[in-house]
Amino acid sequence: xxxxxxxxxxxxxxxxxxPHIQAIYPNGLHQPIIDHLNGAGFAxxxxxxxxxxxxxxDDVLASTDVLTWWGHMAHGEVSDAVVDKVHQxxxxxMGLIVLHSGHYSxxxxxxxxxxxxxxxxxxxxxxxxxxxxxxxxxxxxxNEYIEIPAHEMYGEFFDVPAPDETVFIAWYPGGEVxxxxxxxxxxxxxxxxxxxxxxxxxxxxxxxxxxxxxxAVRWAAPxxxxxxxxxxxxxxxxxxxxxAPITGD
Ligand code: ZN
Numbered sequence: 001x002x003x004x005x006x007x008x009x010x011x012x013x014x015x016x017x018x019p020h021i022q023a024i025y026p027n028g029l030h031q032p033i034i035d036h037l038n039g040a041g042f043a044x045x046x047x048x049x050x051x052x053x054x055x056x057x058d059d060v061l062a063s064t065d066v067l068t069w070w071g072h073m074a075h076g077e078v079s080d081a082v083v084d085k086v087h088q089x090x091x092x093x094m095g096l097i098v099l100h101s102g103h104y105s106x107x108x109x110x111x112x113x114x115x116x117x118x119x120x121x122x123x124x125x126x127x128x129x130x131x132x133x134x135x136x137x138x139x140x141x142x143n144e145y146i147e148i149p150a151h152e153m154y155g156e157f158f159d160v161p162a163p164d165e166t167v168f169i170a171w172y173p174g175g176e177v178x179x180x181x182x183x184x185x186x187x188x189x190x191x192x193x194x195x196x197x198x199x200x201x202x203x204x205x206x207x208x209x210x211x212x213x214x215x216a217v218r219w220a221a222p223x224x225x226x227x228x229x230x231x232x233x234x235x236x237x238x239x240x241x242x243x244a245p246i247t248g249d
Contacts, residue, residue: 003043004221007064008034009055011071012048014199021199029070029197029204036210042217049074056082066095066217069102070197083107091187095220097213100197103158108193111186112160119155119176122198127151129168129180129196138167138181138192138215146208152198154178160193170195181212183219190220 010030014021025031030046037044047055049071061067067086071078083106090096090111098108103116129146131139146168155176161184168181180195194212196203203209 003041004217005063005065006037006042006044006068006217007047007056007060007066008037008044008068009047009070010049011074012050013073018199024200024202025204029199032204033068033210033213037214037217040214042214049077054078054082056086058085061085061089061094064089064094065221066097068097068099068213068217069105069107070099071105072101072199075105078106080106083110087111090189090191093188093222095189095217095222096191097216097220098191098193099213100195103154103160103193103195108191111184111191114161115159118158118178119153121153121155121174123153123174124150125153125173127153127196128171130171131167132169133165133167136165136167136183137219138183138212140215141211142208146196146206146212148196148201148203148206148209151196151201151203154180154195167192168194188222192216192220 008030010028012028012030015025015028016022028046028048034044034046047060086107087110096107098105102108103118109116127148131142131144133139153172153174153176154170155172155178158179160182163179163182164185165183166179166181167183170178170180178195182193184191194216196209
C-alpha cells in the first residue's frame, strides 16, 4: 500500500535566530515530527517558508495527502497565492493539521472565517489536555489526558466556529480552559487544530504529543472517495414536482 504522503510545513525562523530554540530543535521543530511520522510508516518531508513558493509548489501540493502547519512570527510573509492553492487543495480533500501558533496563519483564518484570536500567557505553566471524545481515532493509544510539564498558556475565548468535533480541552493552573484539539470538515478536506508546540519547549519530542499528530494524519488522510465538489455547483435547482399548492381560506 502506498504510504500517506505528509508535508510538514514550518516557518523555521525562531530556530535559526535564537540559540536557545536552536539548542532544542537544531534541525528545526519540523524534524522530530518528520522523524516520528516516517517511523510510523508515513512518507513525510519538510517544506519551509524561505523555500521557493514556501516549499509548496504545485508538484508538492499535488503529491501531499496531509499538510501540517506551524508558523508564528511571519504569517504575513506567506503569499496569498500559496494560501489560495492550499485552500483549494483542502476543499478537494487534502488533510490539514494546524499546530499551536498556526491558529493565526492565513490558511487557518481563511478556513475558519473568524479572527482565531485567543488568550495567552507565557508563565512556564503545567498544561493538561483532557480527552473529551474517547472514541475518536485521534486519541487512539492515549490515556485520559496528555500532560505537558511546562508550556505557554492558551485560553478561551478562542474565536473559532463551533467545531464539528472537540477532541481535547486543556486545563491550566490559572483556572483557564481551552478547546485545544478541534476537528473541522471543509469541502472534502479534514482539518485538525492542536495547540501544543510553543517553540521554547521540547514539546515535539513528547511521545503522546507525537502520537496525536500521527493519529491526526491517519484521520485527515483523504479517503479516496470519488465525490466531486464541482458536481455540486453544476446541479440545477428544480422545483419539487409534488409540492401541493398553498391555498388560503
Ligand atoms: Zn507559542
